[in-house]
Amino acid sequence: MPDIFADFSPEEPVRIPLLDSFLELPVIIQIAVIFIFISSASIVFIQVRIWFTRYKGHRMQKRLAVLLPLIDNLISEHIILRNDVMNNSVHADNADLDIDAFRLREFRKKGNKQILIDRLISYRKGFSGSTGALLRRLYLELDLDKVSFKKMKRSQWNTKVRGIRELTDMDISISDVNILPLTNSKRNELRSEARNAYIKLSKNEPFKFFDISTEPLLKWDQIELFKTITTTENIALPSFARWVTYSSNKSIVSFCLKLIVHYNQIDAGPAVVKLLDNKDHVLRAEAINCLGKLKYEEVEQQLLHIYSNQPLNCQLEILKAIGRMETRHSVLFLKQEFLYSTDFDIRKNAARSLVRNAPKALIEELMASSSEDGQLILKHSMNPLIKY
Amino acid sequence: MRNILVIDDDEIIQNVLEKILVKEGFRVERAQNGKEGLAKFDLLKYDLVITDLMMPYANGFEIISKLKQHPNTANAAVIVISSITHEESVMDSFKLGVDEYIRKPIMVGELLLRIKKLLLSRPSNA
Numbered sequence: 282m283p284d285i286f287a288d289f290s291p292e293e294p295v296r297i298p299l300l301d302s303f304l305e306l307p308v309i310i311q312i313a314v315i316f317i318f319i320s321s322a323s324i325v326f327i328q329v330r331i332w333f334t335r336y337k338g339h340r341m342q343k344r345l346a347v348l349l350p351l352i353d354n355l356i357s358e359h360i361i362l363r364n365d366v367m368n369n370s371v372h373a374d375n376a377d378l379d380i381d382a383f384r385l386r387e388f389r390k391k392g393n394k395q396i397l398i399d400r401l402i403s404y405r406k407g408f409s410g411s412t413g414a415l416l417r418r419l420y421l422e423l424d425l426d427k428v429s430f431k432k433m434k435r436s437q438w439n440t441k442v443r444g445i446r447e448l449t450d451m452d453i454s455i456s457d458v459n460i461l462p463l464t465n466s467k468r469n470e471l472r473s474e475a476r477n478a479y480i481k482l483s484k485n486e487p488f489k490f491f492d493i494s495t496e497p498l499l500k501w502d503q504i505e506l507f508k509t510i511t512t513t514e515n516i517a518l519p520s521f522a523r524w525v526t527y528s529s530n531k532s533i534v535s536f537c538l539k540l541i542v543h544y545n546q547i548d549a550g551p552a553v554v555k556l557l558d559n560k561d562h563v564l565r566a567e568a569i570n571c572l573g574k575l576k577y578e579e580v581e582q583q584l585l586h587i588y589s590n591q592p593l594n595c596q597l598e599i600l601k602a603i604g605r606m607e608t609r610h611s612v613l614f615l616k617q618e619f620l621y622s623t624d625f626d627i628r629k630n631a632a633r634s635l636v637r638n639a640p641k642a643l644i645e646e647l648m649a650s651s652s653e654d655g656q657l658i659l660k661h662s663m664n665p666l667i668k669y
Numbered sequence: 670m671r672n673i674l675v676i677d678d679d680e681i682i683q684n685v686l687e688k689i690l691v692k693e694g695f696r697v698e699r700a701q702n703g704k705e706g707l708a709k710f711d712l713l714k715y716d717l718v719i720t721d722l723m724m725p726y727a728n729g730f731e732i733i734s735k736l737k738q739h740p741n742t743a744n745a746a747v748i749v750i751s752s753i754t755h756e757e758s759v760m761d762s763f764k765l766g767v768d769e770y771i772r773k774p775i776m777v778g779e780l781l782l783r784i785k786k787l788l789l790s791r792p793s794n795a
Contacts, residue, residue, distance in 0.1 A: 353681075353684060357684075357685065357688050361685055361688070361689070361777060362688060362689065362692060366777070366778070367689070367777055367778050367781060368778055369776075369778040403681055404681055405774070406773075406774060407679060407681050407682050407685070407773060407774055407775060408685070408774050408775055408776070408777060409774035409775065409776055410776035410777065410778065410779070411776075411777075411778070412776070412777050413774060
């Protein structure tokens with residue numbers, strides 16, 4: 282039997298000439314060589330990625346150049362240029378729609394189907410009335426809603442967002458089971474999209490997700506939601522006092538306070554007053570701001586009573602609220618704050634509220650007796666161009 | 670034949686308006702942005718200019734004020750099609766001499782009726 286291990290000696294290491302010569306180099310050179318190798322590999326990788334992305338973009342452009350005119354012609358012929366639709370003489374649900382004309386071999390591919398969805402959505406954003414309704418019908422009858430629903434079930438958050446957006450743009454209702462959990466997702470983008478969709482699509486209780494939201498409603502999300510709420514037609518508005526009273530999510534309470542002001546829900550006053558005992562001074566300040574804008578006069582004495590125990594932001598809001606209420610009951614208090622406070626913001630807000638509440642004679646008297654700073658603050662407060 | 674100029678950076682709106690108006694027997698010129706729109710003023714005498722407000726290079730307000738000074742467009746009717754719903758933008762447009770302000774998304778039938786009504790009440794500029 283031949284001894285295949287005859288030449289092998291365990292003491293003698295395996296020698297790789299290139300590695301050996303590398304190891305013989307000084308350390309600094311070794312580091313430089315490794316650095317050059319990593320840099321070169323990265324450049325090659327990035328360049329290949331760029332080529333690949335460009336190639337994909339080029340292929341997409343070629344595909345779009347073929348498909349978009351085809352889709353545009355189909356939509357023009359079967360939806361937009363129809364006389365019955367242009368004259369509005371037929372309801373979209375009853376109009377004859379040649380669905381088979383859209384069931385082309387080209388649209389069986391997943392990528393091409395997506396192009397069709399995107400184009401339909403773009404058209405629907407541009408056209409309403411019978412045209413918009415027919416486009417929606419087309420989307421449903423081609424079962425494209427199923428494609429969007431499938432996206433909602435995918436694990437990647439951006440695909441979910443895309444699915445929700447498509448369904449929202451096409452005004453397709455999504456069941457609470459599917460959308461409600463997403464309104465409380467850890468991923469902010471998904472959460473925000475789901476909340477917007479829920480408000481737009483839920484016909485009965487568009488604010489139900491406020492009940493289950495534990496994740497915060499960020500400032501930007503509040504702006505987006507506010508825009509959605511105020512621009513969605515026929516939205517069922519609840520009494521927002523419900524969440525001011527029961528929600529443990531501070532950002533939801535804060536947002537509801539803004540909605541109470543916007544919709545002038547004066548009935549919410551007692552619920553907002555209870556927030557004056559809240560431990561969070563930011564929320565307290567927002568509640569005071571809300572009460573001032575609602576001109577909820579019943580709370581004026583309570584605000585004066587708690588004033589001295591409040592942090593600066595709440596004190597400023599109390600001064601503003603008293604000014605907005607315009608009851609003229611607290612002129613003396615405002616005068617004292619204006620004359621004796623050492624804080625500039627307090628003096629400024631007290632002056633503004635004084636200008637709104639105090640008799641003209643008192644303002645003139647203050648102008649005459651105040652220091653130079655005080656006079657400047659009063660003049661500033663009396664400027665009608667400065668919004669209060 | 671009445672001449673209509675459509676200025677909108679939304680390719681879909683441009684295409685659809687062109688098709689509808691051509692079907693109705695109008696001659697249509699189209700421009701993709703404000704700059705292109707202004708250049709089209711020299712081409713023809715227009716009876717109607719349909720313009721968006723938010724566009725690159727020159728916005729709708731600039732276009733409206735310039736078209737009122739151009740001999741080819743001074744007498745043209747003007748329709749604004751925009752997704753801007755602010756009262757101020759609507760008021761500013763009317764102050765500049767706009768005849769109709771239509772909000773996006775558009776109702777095709779309504780737009781067509783308004784165009785026909787506007788053009789019927791004016792003599793042809795061509």
